Amino acid sequence: MGVKFFLIFLSALTTQNIVFAYFLGICPYLGVSRKLDTALGMGMAVTFVMTLTALITWPIFYKILQPHDLVYLQIPVFILVIASLVQFLEMYFRKALPHLYTALGIYLPLITTNCAILGVALFMILKKFGYILSVVYAFSTGLGFAMALLIMAGIREELEMAPLPESLKGAPITLIIAGLLALAFMGFSGLVKG
Amino acid sequence: MLLPLLLMGSLGVIFGIILVVAEHTFRVEEDPRLKEILSLLPGANCGACGFPSCEACARQIVEGKAPVNSCVMGGEEVTEKICRVMGVSMEKVERKVAVINCNVDNLTRKIQADYQGIQTCQAAHLVMGGGMSCAYGCLGFGDCMEVCPVEAISLKDGLPRIDREKCIGCGRCVEVCPRKVIELIPRHKPLVWVACSNPEPGKKVREVCKKGCIACKVCEKLSGGLFEVSDFLSRLKYEEISHKEVDWEKLVEKCPTGCILKED
Numbered sequence: 001m002g003v004k005f006f007l008i009f010l011s012a013l014t015t016q017n018i019v020f021a022y023f024l025g026i027c028p029y030l031g032v033s034r035k036l037d038t039a040l041g042m043g044m045a046v047t048f049v050m051t052l053t054a055l056i057t058w059p060i061f062y063k064i065l066q067p068h069d070l071v072y073l074q075i076p077v078f079i080l081v082i083a084s085l086v087q088f089l090e091m092y093f094r095k096a097l098p099h100l101y102t103a104l105g106i107y108l109p110l111i112t113t114n115c116a117i118l119g120v121a122l123f124m125i126l127k128k129f130g131y132i133l134s135v136v137y138a139f140s141t142g143l144g145f146a147m148a149l150l151i152m153a154g155i156r157e158e159l160e161m162a163p164l165p166e167s168l169k170g171a172p173i174t175l176i177i178a179g180l181l182a183l184a185f186m187g188f189s190g191l192v193k194g
Numbered sequence: 195m196l197l198p199l200l201l202m203g204s205l206g207v208i209f210g211i212i213l214v215v216a217e218h219t220f221r222v223e224e225d226p227r228l229k230e231i232l233s234l235l236p237g238a239n240c241g242a243c244g245f246p247s248c249e250a251c252a253r254q255i256v257e258g259k260a261p262v263n264s265c266v267m268g269g270e271e272v273t274e275k276i277c278r279v280m281g282v283s284m285e286k287v288e289r290k291v292a293v294i295n296c297n298v299d300n301l302t303r304k305i306q307a308d309y310q311g312i313q314t315c316q317a318a319h320l321v322m323g324g325g326m327s328c329a330y331g332c333l334g335f336g337d338c339m340e341v342c343p344v345e346a347i348s349l350k351d352g353l354p355r356i357d358r359e360k361c362i363g364c365g366r367c368v369e370v371c372p373r374k375v376i377e378l379i380p381r382h383k384p385l386v387w388v389a390c391s392n393p394e395p396g397k398k399v400r401e402v403c404k405k406g407c408i409a410c411k412v413c414e415k416l417s418g419g420l421f422e423v424s425d426f427l428s429r430l431k432y433e434e435i436s437h438k439e440v441d442w443e444k445l446v447e448k449c450p451t452g453c454i455l456k457e458d
Contacts, residue, residue, distance in 0.1 A: 080205055084209035094220065102250075
């Protein structure tokens with residue numbers, strides 16, 4: 001069992017990386033990867049919300065939707081859950097953890113519309129994971145997202161000083177790098193089965 | 195047919211109720227002025243004030259940690275409205291303007307090495323001062339021009355020129371300048387300042403620049419102590435400027451290196 005957890009963890013970081021393999025969450029991946037500290041903030045916020053999403057959507061799917069033959073409703077229901085969850089968290093953080101609230105700042109509400117979160121909720125159903133496994137999967141996928149963001153931010157900080165051709169500056173080089181990184185991560189394929 | 199409607203409806207209602215309850219239980223008592231100021235700010239989250247968002251800026255203003263004129267984008271109009279909310283009078287807000295405490299352009303800048311590196315002040319400053327003889331003067335790559343949110347700075351012959359009309363005194367150029375030659379000074383008419391930042395003795399300043407302050411103290415005598423020379427560098431005491439009558443024309447004329455600048 002422990003080995004299985006580890007494999008899920010490893011594959012979510014490398015072969016099945018949500019950004020590099022599935023191309024989900026590309027918007028924040030390109031949007032908030034300009035600086036390392038904001039990238040870290042966003043990465044942590046996404047990891048946190050992803051884990052909580054798995055914690056809540058799994059029972060809703062298996063205890064309510066599946067028994068009543070309402071599986072086709074999973075997307076609207078999951079979106080509803082994620083949006084409410086983020087709202088709730090924002091209120092709670094503001095009261096109980098103001099430091100975390102200011103640290104996450106604008107990123108928390110941004111996550112509401114992050115497709116990577118919904119993607120994870122749908123994947124864990126698709127892959128028929130158990131409850132604990134789903135949570136582990138969501139958590140490690142979040143970490144994989146954070147890792148992708150941090151790698152990108154690190155490269156982009158270096159790029160600031162690089163002598164680039166005028167026409168490549170800004171978005172073009174960022175997209176090229178995103179492509180090359182995804183290509184590089186393909187090198188992990190075969191590391192973990194499944 | 196009924197079940198999915200019921201399910202979605204009830205889920206929506208349940209989450210709605212949870213959020214309403216949460217809103218009440220987790221309500222944070224906030225200064226009512228915060229909301230008011232937030233509605234006055236442009237809401238663009240541009241970051242020119244130095245805070246990550248308009249909300250953070252409003253928070254700092256309410257707590258008195260940031261001046262009422264923090265909002266760069268909103269300018270005077272917004273400042274005036276914020277003044278009203280905060281109960282401060284507009285007159286008390288000292289408006290500042292940026293000046294460059296250096297007066298060399300490409301023609302007068304003495305160079306001891308040819309710098310071919312990255313064309314920014316920040317980079318040139320790191321590499322032996324970009325080949326410039328004076329270790330304190332303006333490098334002239336225009337980093338300040340890049341950060342200016344209102345495009346008040348333009349480069350002419352390798353020396354930034356500041357459009358005092360456009361300048362809003364946000365101080366971003368002051369922060370970015372690696373040589374620290376830009377200073378925010380109170381707006382006065384005429385605007386007078388010593389355009390040199392070299393704190394070395396006159397002889398050494400002369401070796402590296404024709405236009406530097408050589409600490410001859412002529413301005414100190416002529417102005418009756420309004421200028422003060424310390425560390426071989428003359429500085430105008432802005433806080434006393436309104437108490438004294440000074441013949442600025444004569445002063446500017448008498449400065450042997452012409453490093454006192456005046457703008458009407």
